[in-house]
Amino acid sequence: MIRIDGVRWTYSGADAPTLDGLTLHVRPGETVVLCGPSGSGKSTALRLMNGLIPHFHEGRLEGTVHLDGQAVADLSLDRLGRRTGTVLQHPRRQFFTDEAEAELAFALENFGEPPERIRERVTTVIDEHRLRGLTDRRLQELSGGQQQQVACAAAAAHRPPVLLFDEPTSNLSAAAIERFTATLARLRADGATIVIAEHRLHFLRGIADRVVALRAGRVDAVWRGEEFAALDDDTLSAEGLRSLAPVPRPVPPRACAHGPSIDGDTPSAGVLANAGAGVTLRDVRCAFHGRRVLDIREAYLPAGTVTAVTGPNGAGKSTLARILTGLQRHDGEVLLDGRRLSRTHRQRVSAIVMQDVQRQLFTDSVGAELRLDASGDAAPEDERSRALLRDLDLEPLSSRHPLSLSGGQQQRLVVAAARLSARRIVVFDEPSSGVDRRHLHSITQVMRDLAGEGVVVLLISHDDELLTLATDQELKLRLIDGA
Known part of the structure; x- marks a missing residue:
C-alpha cells in the first residue's frame, strides 16, 4: 500500500x-x-x-x-x-x-x-x-x-x-x-x-x-x-521510548478550592485560611454563548508548588489557563499575594506554554526566540541559560528557524522561553505533546526549578507519566451544565 x-x-x-x-x-x-x-x-x-x-x-x-x-x-x-x-x-x-x-x-x-x-x-x-x-x-x-x-x-x-x-x-x-x-x-x-x-x-x-x-x-x-x-x-x-504499561499515578493532595467546577471541593473556610503567597481565585466564572465553561467560587494556588489541573476534555482547564494569564475575559477576580490583578497586569507577570506552541513563535531563530522575552539574570547568554538549552537538546539548534523544528523541539523551545521569562505565574498546557521519555524528565525539571524559585506553576495535562513526575497538588475540574 x-x-x-x-x-x-x-x-x-x-x-x-x-x-x-x-x-x-x-x-x-x-x-x-x-x-x-x-x-x-x-x-x-x-x-x-x-x-x-x-x-x-x-x-x-x-x-x-x-x-x-x-x-x-x-x-x-x-x-x-x-x-x-x-x-x-x-x-x-x-x-x-x-x-x-x-x-x-x-x-x-x-x-x-x-x-x-x-x-x-x-x-x-x-x-x-x-x-x-x-x-x-x-x-x-x-x-x-x-x-x-x-x-x-x-x-x-x-x-x-x-x-x-x-x-x-x-x-x-x-x-x-x-x-x-x-x-x-x-x-x-x-x-x-x-x-x-x-x-x-x-x-x-x-x-x-x-x-x-x-x-x-x-x-x-x-x-x-x-x-x-x-x-x-x-x-x-x-530506546528513549515511553512505558507500555499505564502509569499508576499516586493520588496527590487536593488543592484548596470549591465551586461547581471543582471535583471534590474543599470548604470555603479552608481556602481563605490557607491563602498566602500565590494566586487566589474568587467567584471566577466564564461562559461562551450562554454555556458555562468554568465556575470556581474560591481556589488557592500556592507559590513554590506545581499544581496539576486535571479533568475530562471540556472541563475548562485551558480556559482557566487563559484567565490566569490575562488572555480570557471572565467574571470574578484573580489575586496574587493578596493583591487583585487586572487582566493587563496578569499578562505582564505570567507566561504560558500553549497546546499549539507554533502560535507562540515569532522570530527567525531559536536564539532570537529566547532573547525575545528573557529578562534580568536569565539572559540566554549566561551559563545557566546555556545549560538549560543543553538539557532540552536545543543548543545545536540555536541558529535554526523555529518553524523548521519538529513539534517536540518547538514545544521545548517555548518551555525554555517560559523558564527564562522571570514571570511570577507560569502555566504549562499539555507540555508533553511530541515529547519523548528523556525530555519528559527535562521538562519536569524546568517546572521543579521554577517552583523552587517561588513561582506559581500550573500544569494542565492528561499525561499520567508527566503528572506522576511533576505534581505537588491537584486541582481536579469537572464538567458543568452538561458540557
Whole structure:
C-alpha cells in the first residue's frame, strides 16, 4: 500500500536532512506505529505518505514514495485526499469550517457525494465516534481534546483506505483515549491501512501489527506487535521510548478550592485560611454563548508548588489557563499575594506554554526566540541559560528557524522561553505533546526549578507519566451544565 524507498528529504532553508535514507513499506490493512525521539522524522514521514511532501512543503526530495502502486509526486492532491485521511498534531490547523458537524461533512461535500448520502454518513460517524453534544458547537469553543476527537472523526468520514495519525492522543483524557482505541480497532477490522506517529504507546498494545523506531531520519529498529508488547521497561528506556504499561499515578493532595467546577471541593473556610503567597481565585466564572465553561467560587494556588489541573476534555482547564494569564475575559477576580490583578497586569507577570506552541513563535531563530522575552539574570547568554538549552537538546539548534523544528523541539523551545521569562505565574498546557521519555524528565525539571524559585506553576495535562513526575497538588475540574 505504502512504499518509501531510500528517501532523503531536506526542508527548504535547513542545513541538514530531516529524513536520511528512509526505507519503509506498509502492507494493505496493516497498522504501523512510528515512534522514536523528538525530531527523528516521524511527522515528516507522514507528510510523505499523504503527499504534503512534495506538493505543499518546499525542499529537496531524493528517493521514491508510492501509494497503492503510484508515485505520490505524480498524484494530484484531489486523488491523494480521496485515498488518505490525516490527523495533524494540532487539529485546529486542519479545520475548514467553524462547526463540528460541518467539518465532518466537508470532505464528502468536496468529493461531490449526494446530500442524502452525506447526511447518512455524518450521522453514522457522529455515533461511531461518540460526538453527540459537540456537533452543534463552534469548533473554536471546543477544548483541544474535543477538537482532536472531531479531527479524528473527520479524517475517517470519507472512508479513505489509508489513515495517518500524528500524536492523536496528545490532548485526550483517559476516557477519550479508550474511545479512540476502540475506534482504531474498528477501523483496523474494516481493513484500513493505519500509520500512527506516537510517543504515548501503552494504548497501542494489541493494536499495532508493527512498531518502527526512527532515529536521525531513518529506521533504527522494527518489532512485530507481539514482540513490542513483550519489551521490558529497561529496553524501552534505552530506546528513549515511553512505558507500555499505564502509569499508576499516586493520588496527590487536593488543592484548596470549591465551586461547581471543582471535583471534590474543599470548604470555603479552608481556602481563605490557607491563602498566602500565590494566586487566589474568587467567584471566577466564564461562559461562551450562554454555556458555562468554568465556575470556581474560591481556589488557592500556592507559590513554590506545581499544581496539576486535571479533568475530562471540556472541563475548562485551558480556559482557566487563559484567565490566569490575562488572555480570557471572565467574571470574578484573580489575586496574587493578596493583591487583585487586572487582566493587563496578569499578562505582564505570567507566561504560558500553549497546546499549539507554533502560535507562540515569532522570530527567525531559536536564539532570537529566547532573547525575545528573557529578562534580568536569565539572559540566554549566561551559563545557566546555556545549560538549560543543553538539557532540552536545543543548543545545536540555536541558529535554526523555529518553524523548521519538529513539534517536540518547538514545544521545548517555548518551555525554555517560559523558564527564562522571570514571570511570577507560569502555566504549562499539555507540555508533553511530541515529547519523548528523556525530555519528559527535562521538562519536569524546568517546572521543579521554577517552583523552587517561588513561582506559581500550573500544569494542565492528561499525561499520567508527566503528572506522576511533576505534581505537588491537584486541582481536579469537572464538567458543568452538561458540557
